[in-house]
Amino acid sequence: MTADTASQTSRRPSFQRLFLREPVTLVASLLLLAVILSALLAPYLGLPNPAEGSLIDRLQPPGTAGHILGTDELGRDMLSRLVWGGRVSLVVGFAAVGFAALLGVTLGILSGYLAGRFDFWVQRLIDVLMAFPYILLALIVVAILGPGLVNTMVAIAIAGIPYYVRIARGSALALRESEFVTAAQAAGAPTWRILVRHVLSNSLSPIVVAATLDVGFMIMAAAGMSFLGLGAQPPISEWGVMLSDGRQYLRVAPWVSLLPGLMIFLVVLTLNLLGDRLRDMLDPRTLGR
Amino acid sequence: MGPYLLQRLLVTVPTLFGVSVLVFLTLHLAPGDPAQVILGPKATETSLADLRRDLGLDRPIPVQYGRWLAGVVTGDWGRSIQLKTAVLPLVWTHFKATLILSAAAMLFAAGSGILLGVLSAVRAGKLLDRAAIVTTLVGYSLPAFFLGLLLQLAFGLWLGWFPVTGMYQPEGGGVLDLLAHLVLPAVTLAAGIGALIARMTRATMMEVLSQDYVRTANAKGLKRVSVVFRHAFRNAFIPILTILGLQVGYILGGAVLVEEVFGWPGVGTLAVNAILARDFPLVQGVTLLVALAYVLANLVTDLLYTLVDPRISYA
Numbered sequence: 001m002t003a004d005t006a007s008q009t010s011r012r013p014s015f016q017r018l019f020l021r022e023p024v025t026l027v028a029s030l031l032l033l034a035v036i037l038s039a040l041l042a043p044y045l046g047l048p049n050p051a052e053g054s055l056i057d058r059l060q061p062p063g064t065a066g067h068i069l070g071t072d073e074l075g076r077d078m079l080s081r082l083v084w085g086g087r088v089s090l091v092v093g094f095a096a097v098g099f100a101a102l103l104g105v106t107l108g109i110l111s112g113y114l115a116g117r118f119d120f121w122v123q124r125l126i127d128v129l130m131a132f133p134y135i136l137l138a139l140i141v142v143a144i145l146g147p148g149l150v151n152t153m154v155a156i157a158i159a160g161i162p163y164y165v166r167i168a169r170g171s172a173l174a175l176r177e178s179e180f181v182t183a184a185q186a187a188g189a190p191t192w193r194i195l196v197r198h199v200l201s202n203s204l205s206p207i208v209v210a211a212t213l214d215v216g217f218m219i220m221a222a223a224g225m226s227f228l229g230l231g232a233q234p235p236i237s238e239w240g241v242m243l244s245d246g247r248q249y250l251r252v253a254p255w256v257s258l259l260p261g262l263m264i265f266l267v268v269l270t271l272n273l274l275g276d277r278l279r280d281m282l283d284p285r286t287l288g289r
Numbered sequence: 290m291g292p293y294l295l296q297r298l299l300v301t302v303p304t305l306f307g308v309s310v311l312v313f314l315t316l317h318l319a320p321g322d323p324a325q326v327i328l329g330p331k332a333t334e335t336s337l338a339d340l341r342r343d344l345g346l347d348r349p350i351p352v353q354y355g356r357w358l359a360g361v362v363t364g365d366w367g368r369s370i371q372l373k374t375a376v377l378p379l380v381w382t383h384f385k386a387t388l389i390l391s392a393a394a395m396l397f398a399a400g401s402g403i404l405l406g407v408l409s410a411v412r413a414g415k416l417l418d419r420a421a422i423v424t425t426l427v428g429y430s431l432p433a434f435f436l437g438l439l440l441q442l443a444f445g446l447w448l449g450w451f452p453v454t455g456m457y458q459p460e461g462g463g464v465l466d467l468l469a470h471l472v473l474p475a476v477t478l479a480a481g482i483g484a485l486i487a488r489m490t491r492a493t494m495m496e497v498l499s500q501d502y503v504r505t506a507n508a509k510g511l512k513r514v515s516v517v518f519r520h521a522f523r524n525a526f527i528p529i530l531t532i533l534g535l536q537v538g539y540i541l542g543g544a545v546l547v548e549e550v551f552g553w554p555g556v557g558t559l560a561v562n563a564i565l566a567r568d569f570p571l572v573q574g575v576t577l578l579v580a581l582a583y584v585l586a587n588l589v590t591d592l593l594y595t596l597v598d599p600r601i602s603y604a
Contacts (some may be wrong), residue, residue: 128307132580133542136560140311143564143572144318220432224546227434228561243434249440251446258442261435269430276426 007063025277028270035267039086047080050237059253071258072242073249082263085237089264092153092238093219099157100218104164108200111165112172113191119169126162134159138221142230149238152231156221160214167210171203205282213276216271223264239264299589301584303441308584309361312577313354316569327370327567340370344570361577367570371563376574380556384519384578387457387555390547391540393471394478398540399533402483406490406529410498411517421487433543437550438476444473454488454552474551478543489532493525530597534590538583 038045053075062070062078069078111122129137141155175181175198184194225231226240233240239260246256319326324340332340341347344367347357360366366376409421446454451473452458459467497503498521506516545557552558556575563571 042422124303124307126302128311131304131584132309132311132576133538133583135542135545136576136579138570138578139545139564140315143315143569146319147565216430223432224434227546228549230564238435243438246445247438250442254442257438261432261438264432265430265435268432269427272426272430 003156005018005056007104022277025273028273031266032270032274035086035263036176038083039090040181042083042087045083047083047263048077050080050084051235052074059249059256061253062255062259068257070253070255070259072246073253078259081237081242082259084261085239085242085260086234086267088149088236088238089219089223089240089267092149092156092222093215094158096153096157096218096222097211097215099154100160100214101164101207103157105168105200105203105207106166107161108170109172109195109203112169113176113195113199115173115176118282122165123169126165129162135221137226138225142225145234147230148234149226149236152225156218156225159221160218163208163210163214167206168203171206172199175199175202192230204213207276209282213272213275216268216275217273220264220268293595294592297588301588304584305581307356307578308580312356312573312580313357313578315573317350319569321571340421342365343429366574366577369568369571369574370562371568371571372565374573376570380534380559380578382489382576383554383556383559383575384582387541387548387557388543389467390471390474390478390553391537391544392460392554393475394482394547395533395536395540397417397475398479398483398486398536401479402486403490403529405487407494407517407522408496409487409491411513413495418482418491420492423482425487429488431480433477433481433546434478434550437474437547440473440477447477456554470551474547474553478540478547478551481543482539485539486529486532486536490525490529493528494521497521497525526597527594530590530593534587534593537590541583 043161053071055075057064057067057071057075058073060067060071060075062068066078067079067189069082071077072081084206111119132140137159138152138155141158142151145151145154181194181198184198188199223238223240223243226238227244229244232238232241234245242260243257243264245257246253246260249256316326322337323346324337324344325332328336328340345353349358352589354579357367364377368374369376369379372379405421405424409418412418438455441453452470453473456470498517500521503516503521506520511520544553544555545560547553548555548557549561558581560572560575562568563575
């Protein structure tokens, strides 16, 4: 190792430094972990049924005995609904990113590596998809498939595909000219092997960073679609639906809307913060800054 | 400029063709018989046959596309099934409301974002910079529909400073009334985009401020304001302009949510109602007009480069 590379390596922000020694990042990580764990363990937390409530207990403010975060317009426990709602919102966010990344990265890497006509047509398709603002494209897909939670997830994932195609294609275009790819081609390695072992594995850093930042965006988009009445439908506990349902009680019971909104904000904030930190860690351009 | 303009317009043609095909196919990609999709499961055979004839659904798809495209070009965008009125005037009326909201939001986002980004870069590492970083992170993590509610609650319901819904008072109003109704939705729509602009402006300015010619300008003893704005900002403006151009899509998309929160009578509200009512001619009209506006905005952004930076020549 030369002195130069040694000094660069020492300047690379380490996982430990970025994630554990910075209090803000540590708090964000713990908060996100708590939300994810509570969502995963929702059935075992002994919370009231999020779909059942008593009209006598309707619109109880936070701090009420038995309902620490109050109740909604149907007397349902807000804490329980938030925890179960997190389950839906997180699953939709992560699944939509997974779906968009899988299709987008596959298409992008093939497009960049194979080039030629395949690349030309894929890029024209992406040009057309990118001629629509993101939410509008998602609305078109929902218009085709019909409203609903699963359809919304598919819609926001499809609308997100161009983003991953562009990132993966950019990496693949650069990598296909690299010496180790030429060497693998000369050694007679099959195309799929070059794509997976050399192109994909070396493109992962920007893709992982993009995906991390995208989870928060997808959670917001899914909640937004539910807020518009096109995603999850009542009585499902989902943060966007809860926020929308509570709007008519904003004056008398603001917590019904504000608490789910706060949850979306906090989760997106922590994901963006962690995504930024991950980029600092993985992006070589941040070295020494 | 002339040859570039022509070349750029020619590149736009295939995109517009693709957009028109996708918008046209919206109805046909829905599972099942398009007439049944529109009229629902309770439709009679007679009404289904009438609709198929009215929309030309009994003809081959390429013929239907040709007829539809000819209609689009000549201003006949079909009739809304739910509202029983011509689509184009309806969409255009709502689109004007969206344009007012989007333009106000863009002005606010660009003004505040660029100012915050420049100040942050100039004071890099200082308290102001740290505060700006936190503000921008919060700004683009706040969902528009949540921020909208917070602003409604604080400035509408509690303080009573601004109206919380609509574009004018029910009895009608002038420009001042419009501006009063515009403040909260425009700020809501601008927040996320302004944060992104601030972030990108900061990064670009930091890059430019580290250049040799800036150091030279400082060494010559020029005033800090002059160095920052005359030397650094002018050179950082091209990337910032690109970012502003990219935000047009976010503004138009975000407007859908903000319009719903504030009952703003734009295309977003119209689109959502059309989707829920399975009113496909109206869905097609809204999506086509917004996509056309977006493509046009990107084209204008590209052309602005040549005006802003004389070094760029596409000829």
